[in-house]
Amino acid sequence: MRIDIFTLFPEMFTGVLSSSILGKAREKQLVDFHVTNFRDFSESKHGTVDDTPYGGGGGMVLKPEPLFRAVEAITGDKKPRVILMCPQGVPYNQKLAEELAQEEHLVFICGHYEGYDERIREHLVTDEISIGDYVLTGGELAAMVVIDSIVRLQPGALGNQSSAVEDSFSTGLLEYPHYTRPAEFRGWKVPDILLSGHHANIERWRLKESLRRTKARRPDLLAKLELTDEMKKLLAE
Ligand code: ADE
Numbered sequence: 001m002r003i004d005i006f007t008l009f010p011e012m013f014t015g016v017l018s019s020s021i022l023g024k025a026r027e028k029q030l031v032d033f034h035v036t037n038f039r040d041f042s043e044s045k046h047g048t049v050d051d052t053p054y055g056g057g058g059g060m061v062l063k064p065e066p067l068f069r070a071v072e073a074i075t076g077d078k079k080p081r082v083i084l085m086c087p088q089g090v091p092y093n094q095k096l097a098e099e100l101a102q103e104e105h106l107v108f109i110c111g112h113y114e115g116y117d118e119r120i121r122e123h124l125v126t127d128e129i130s131i132g133d134y135v136l137t138g139g140e141l142a143a144m145v146v147i148d149s150i151v152r153l154q155p156g157a158l159g160n161q162s163s164a165v166e167d168s169f170s171t172g173l174l175e176y177p178h179y180t181r182p183a184e185f186r187g188w189k190v191p192d193i194l195l196s197g198h199h200a201n202i203e204r205w206r207l208k209e210s211l212r213r214t215k216a217r218r219p220d221l222l223a224k225l226e227l228t229d230e231m232k233k234l235l236a237e
Contacts, residue, residue: 001103001154002032003147004080006070007110008049010035012140022148025157034074041070059114067120071107080105081126084116085139085146089128092146094169096129100146101153108147110139172225174214176206208234 005013016022017033025031039047043065050060071082081103090096100106109125121128131142151157158164168174179190193205211234214222227235 001030001101001151002034002105003151004071004074004105004107005033005035005110005143005147006038006067006108007035007138007140007143008037008039008112009110009138009140010037013144016144016148021157022151025151025154028156030154030157031151036070036074038066038070041066041073043069053115061114062111062116062120064117064119064124067109067116068124071109071124075105075107078105080107082107082109082124083127083129083143083146084109084111084121084125085131085142086111086116086128087130087133087135089130091133092129092131092149094149094167097146097149097153098170101150106150108139108143110143112138112140169221171210172221173210174218174221176209176213204234207231208237211235 007013013033013035017026017035022031026033039049042049048063049066050062053059053061075082081100083100083106085108109120129142129146131145136142153164164170166175179194183190183195191205193201196202207230211222211231215235225231
């Protein structure tokens with residue numbers, strides 16, 4: 001998968017794209033990142049990328065020409081999804097992450113200004129995504145969130161592939177509690193069942209804990225699921 005990022009602050013991405021799972025995915029050539037400063041595509045000699053809004057009012061608006069030129073220089077006649085990070089976009093979730101993870105090429109546009117010229121949204125961008133109902137200083141952190149969640153879904157990116165399939169939100173349930181050694185820490189014990197070696201009982205306990213946790217913390221998620229008879233029974237216990 002190829003991921004292009006267009007930003008005025010390319011340095012923000014340096015550590016994130018080269019560390020941990022993302023860095024390893026790049027080393028394994030599962031993903032290829034290209035970060036471009038679209039100021040380099042400004043037609044003015046001062047590198048201007050924004051201007052005052054027509055009709056007046058405060059703030060600056062990102063001009064269309066540098067972004068169109070920067071993105072088109074890379075996409076040519078191909079038509080990858082071009083994603084604009086902004087608070088007005090569709091709310092991001094795991095389903096959208098799984099959908100985007102199937103693409104061969106994704107383009108992210110990150111802005112730092114008051115707004116984008118509407119022609120960018122209408123004629124360059126295919127998707128507008130928000131990572132939550134709050135306003136960040138720019139789209140970079142939001143793009144990193146989305147990219148992280150997509151790259152970890154690439155086959156081979158996680159050491160243990162089952163961990164992506166069993167994730168919260170992939171199963172529709174929150175994860176069950178995890179424990180490791182020691183079996184007792186400051187008097188707090190690991191549940192006996194996890195030490196029992198009885199695989200079927202452990203699976204049952206984990207499903208029950210996932211259901212309970214989802215019911216307590218995210219009843220909205222539970223309401224969306226079709227519960228099996230076993231799940232209903234576990235929840236009633
Ligand atoms: N840019 C600023 N705030 C944002 C948000 N919540 N999601 C995506 N992009 C943003």
